[in-house]
Amino acid sequence: MNKVEELVRDSYTLDDYREFMMNSMKYAASLGVTTVGFVSVDLKSLQSLIMIERELGNLPVRVRAYLNPFDHGIDIIELLRQLGIRAGFGSQYLRINGIKVIADGSLGARTAWLSRPYNDDPGNSGRPNYSFDELMSIARRSSEAGLQLAIHGIGDKMVEVILDIYGKLGDAQVLRHRIEHASVLREDLVRRIRELGIVLAVQPHFVISDWWVVDRVGADRARYVYPFKTLINNGVMLGFSTDAPVESLNPWKTVYAAVTRGCYEGIELCKYTENEKVSLIDALHYYTYGSAYLLREENELGRLEPGYLADFIIIDKDPLSVSDKELRNIKILETYVGGQRIYPWK
Known part of the structure; x- marks a missing residue:
């Protein structure tokens, strides 16, 4: 599939990418997403975003880019170093934040690297990619x-x-290094995350989508899977996200999953981890301020307060006055970025 993807990507022009990026940003705005953490960014995608910003003045939504470490034989880390580009380089709308590395696989494919073999594949513990x-x-x-x-x-x-790697670096808190997903966490790992000050980008909707996860890890390890409330109670900073396009980009589906934990869908994991449900207030906090904190922009984004950027949405229901079942059905009426309405389009 990597070969196929490479051939397909190379067949697209920069104008094609420009169209893809514009459509993606407009789609994000229609769902009330005002800032996107764009990970695994290749150079052509970055070029197209730079081109759009130059043409329009501003992007429709704010984009924070995490580039691949290598792209078509180019050492991206060395390139950025030579150019003097550091985390936060760019404008209020387009910034380069860092590097994204995919270090292991997935639970679905049984390629995520576990400390003990898979319950439903006893000879396999997954593997690292590096x-x-x-x-x-x-x-x-x-x-x-x-x-x-x-x-x-x-x-x-x-x-x-x-x-172990972040511990050896010694400056993980300064640059606010992240772990994406952190799906299976033993108690000792939760303690180490807290002690090292590592932040986590987590995807609550995986709880519902990974309906087979108890088969993968077994009932004895189920309590380690997506332990959001335990992390919050231990003072770990989380940013809620979607992992789109793997999951829906709709934030309210993610909020719903964090609050309900798949119990209404009969997800087996709920039987073992119902105590990991988070409150609606916490879900909103970690989706807004928490995500801004992971992007190192908690002093500009993620709150409706004087001095913050005027990014906000208007919705059809008050989430604090509806049942938890109704959370996923909340609709976006208007989206504003920098005080300007970007959805519906004028």
Whole structure:
């Protein structure tokens, strides 16, 4: 599939990418998303965004880019270092934040790296995509270049290795290095995350989508899967997100999943982790301020207060006055970025 994807991507022109990016940003705005953490960004995507901003003055929504470490043989970390581009470089609408690394696979494909074999595949514990030394080199060079790391780690063994690497770097809190997903977390890993000050980008809708997850990890490890309330209680900063296009970009589906934990859908994980449900107030907080914190912009984004950027939405229902079942049905009426209405389009 990597070969196919590469051939397809190379067949598109920069104008094609410009159209893709505009459609994507308009779609995000229609769902009330005013800032996007765009990960695994290739150079052509970045070029097209720069082109759109130059033509329009502003992008329809704010984009924070996390680039691939390598792109068509180009060492992106070294390129950014030589150019002096560090985390936060750019405008209020388009910024380069750092580097995204996919360090292991997924629970669905049984390629996420677990410390013990899969319950439904006893000879398999998943695998890392990089050796320790390779991942350490990428992380060290990114950190020295002043770039924020966003490392995809789903299995508990992979999270353990990422924490070892962040611990060796010594400046994880300064650049606010992240772990993406952190799906399976033993208690000792939660403590280490808190002690190192690592922030997590988590996707609550996985709780519903990964309806088979208890089969993968077994009932004895089910309590380690997506332990959002435990993380909050331990003072870990979370940013709620979607992992779109893997999941729907609609934030209210994510809020619904965080609050209800798949119990209405009969998700088996709910039987073991109902205590990991979060309150609606917490879900909204970690989706707004928490996500801004992960982007290192909590002093500009994520709150409706004087001095913050005027990014806000108008919705058809008050989420605090509807039942938790109704949360996923909330509709966006208007979206504003920088005080300007960007949806519906004028």
